[in-house]
Amino acid sequence: MATVTFAKKDLVEESGIEKPENTIPKIGMEVERDADGEITVDITPNRSDMLDIIGLGRQLALYEGLRKPRRYEASGSSGISIKAGKLVSRVRPNIAGIVVKDVSFTEASLKYLINFSEKLGSTLGRNRKKLAMGIHDLSAIDGNLIYDASYEGSITPLGENAEAGFDEVMEKNQKGIAYANTIAPRKGSRQLYPFLRDSSKTISLIPITNSEKTRVTAKTKSLFIDFTGTDPNTVSKVADMFACRFIDAGAKVYSVKVVSENGKDVEYPRLNSFSIKIKASGFSEVLGYKANDADIKKLAVRSGYVISEEAKGYLSVAVPPYRYDVFNEQDVYEDLVFAYGYDSVKSRPVPSVNAGSETAFTIFSDKLTEIMLGLGYTEAYNNYLANEKSEFEMMGREPEMEKVVSIKYSKTENISIMRSSILPSLINNLKDSASEQMPYKMFEIGDTFSVSEGKAEERKSFAFVSEHSKADFAEAKSVIISAMASLGIEVGFEEGSGTEFIPGRCARIISKGEDIGIIGEVHPKILNGFGIEEPVVGCEIILSKIKY
């Protein structure tokens, strides 16, 4: 989730709404904080246009009917072209540019613009890899531009006063270090630096830093903005998004021609608006009951759509160029539902035509739980994420890692695998239970995990432990026999062994000729390891091996 913070008075002014905090949730966003004259809004990832105060203000004003939807057009050609070279197509093939004139910034509005482009680069732009933009003072640019990549070059990075080599920027400049991965070469290839140059200098090392020489200040009156990235559609749509926000702000936008190697020239911003046909019947389907034509027209307008055609049985709506998330009528209906408001939606619970039921395992597990509670065992519920120490080392077990479900990377140090049995957790629970009234009797029904022939196995398992001064094998054996007998399951016992048990006091549990579990007196060397001072017996069986 991406949050943006504005001075509340600025948002009030931009939207024309006195209490924007009441309208924000209605358009699907969330007010994170509203205090000290500031408002922080959580913007969902499908509406990056609202990361901008102008975009958010526009949508709020439309929703409340304070503004009518409009069409967006460029005021003409800027006469500037960008020639895209061959080498850059290998690393960052797409570029668009726009020129904006008659800009009037305040310190605050410039800050919002810069924050918007930063947020956009980190979210939609996937930390500038998929998309980044550079905002320049148009008056500092000489002539036409070249977009290409090279193995070396130099720039005066923003905030610095001396020219530095590209490699030096990557090594020393904060942004160079932070975004190095966006242009990292493939193994065995040389580092290529995408750049943008005018006739005399490099104006941007992309997507790392702009040149100090084209720095924008609150006094800047005209802008050149470049959009570059790996996805042509995103680059083009974001150029539109910027064009729209400047047009809404009262500035004039002029197009920039991109001339590519293959000779196909494209003018940006494209601002082509396409139309979608919507129907009252289609909207009714989404709602679940009948809506009429007059309703959907009003709702479409309040969602920002220009009505391009009104016909019997349908409406054509023009998708505004700042939207990159609307492709078909379903997408429009979503906006219409928001404009309609969930409070106004009728409420109708779905009737039941089938009987409700629990899974066979839930039913079985409830029965087993009831029996264990009856036998005086309290239910434990442990984490399934574990580590080699808790799972193997503490139990004196030698792990067979090829059978262990293992995690690639964990933020938390003590998580590295999925547990393969329950007993280690239960014994650890006994340790954590120190100084309570004895006996300690606990059980758990849950999942255990393993890998077999490259496939993950999730097994339903059951285990119990008992700790007190007289705990012994016979006690555990009688518990498992009677618990299983109550469920109609007969079990047998054969001499077994396990590193955590005392030799000669451990048995394999057999059902229908198959090993289903293990039972025994826990070896004092294990108890010493945990710091447990009373005898412990334990038992674990794999329920997946019995028919429940």
Place this chain on the structure above:
Amino acid sequence: MHEYEFKLLSFLKDKKSADVESIWSGTSLGRDAVLWASESLKSKGAVEIKIDSGAEVELGPEALGYAEGFPEQALLAELGKGPKKLDGSINGIALAWVKRNGWADISDGKLHITEKGRKALGSRYEQESVLKLLLSKIGSNGNNVAYVSDEEMAGIEKTLKELEHRKLLLIKPKSRIASISITDIGMEMLSREKTASGIGQLTRDIIKSRAWTESGFRPYDVEAPVAEAYPARRHPMKEFMELVRRMWVSQGFIETAGPMIESSFWNFDALFSPQDHPTREMQDTFFLSNPEILGIAEKELLKRVARMHKKGWNSWNEDISFQPVLRTHTTSVSAHNIKEYGNSSMLEYPIKLFSIGKVFRNESIDYKHLAELHQLDGIVIGRGLGVADLKGTLEQFYKGLGFKVKFKPSYFPFVEPGLEASYYDDEHGDWIELCGGGIIRKEITKALGTDMRVIAWGAGLDRLMFKYLGINSLSELYKNDIGWLRKRKPIKL
């Protein structure tokens, strides 16, 4: 009042104070019973217990053999009669100690008694008298342990150490009850016991022999405090999950389950989550190194989902799709369900399904954030389902949990339109999210092979435990400290 307590107080009534041994021999109560009763009475203020610090001295088997005299004493007696030739007939221990005590010296290969030895002949041997003292303390308790108080210790410590050095005994510091004395509260409690005589604990003999017809019953102090008893209990999260499960079942929902170890295909791709989406990074999701790959056998399904991604997001890669993850939401189970129940001839539509289970997030763990959480996912598959059905179904369900819910627009990549249900929490004075939901995107239902409409929702369960269980930390929930499990609050809906 318990029978033991009554006996103990009665015994103390005249004596006012007594040591454990005399209580135990005077009351027919066992040692443990005396200790239990005195602790219990102490907690009620009925007795005071005076603790002595000192040491427990455990006598070894050799020491018991010296009860009739030490070997060096026997040797000294012989030397009193005349010098003795140094040969194998002299006991080594005796020889060492006569020399160490200065009772004899050696000349011309013979052992001669000294002046000091002659004096010792007629007088008391310190080691012997200490041993005798200890033996008298052991009495008849049979475990060869004598208790020596700090006071007594002062006079005999040096000798005791000598005896310990000879490995005849072991000294362990230990405090013990010196005396138990009755307090005014105790006297009053005793007088409150209306009849001092009569039957206490009813026994098989008393019932069978009808002895009760003659003696009557001693009434108990029914207002007296008793020891706590703990029932075995369910784990609160499991108990809560069971409550939620029953609620859905009662509203005609069928429970389903799915794997926790899941392919990225089912956890993300089938739900239209773009392959370059930030939540699909290692920072947020647990990817697995073993197993390394989880493929999708059904080629047609794979093709349809791939097509959906290429159309919606311009990219799709099979290697990414087959990466195994720990499921990040139970919506993956819903995806399986849409495919499974999208063309059912067994059940009638609308088909209502839910699942409840663990989900995993690669989190830095603190009291609010856990790596393992619990979620619930519900779907209804049918024709003509819309937002009204979703709203009604969720309202009905949450009413059962005691919530009046409000809906607002929200965004999830797999639904359109999306909504969020929340309730007003009086304690926080704020709206708290309960679940997110919406109508599953047509692209998804189509890719999963059905032309039915699907309404869906998902809810986290763990945070509700703050409210239902009155806890402040989520990690508390999974520590499984038996004391906490025994004493935790009941779950109140």
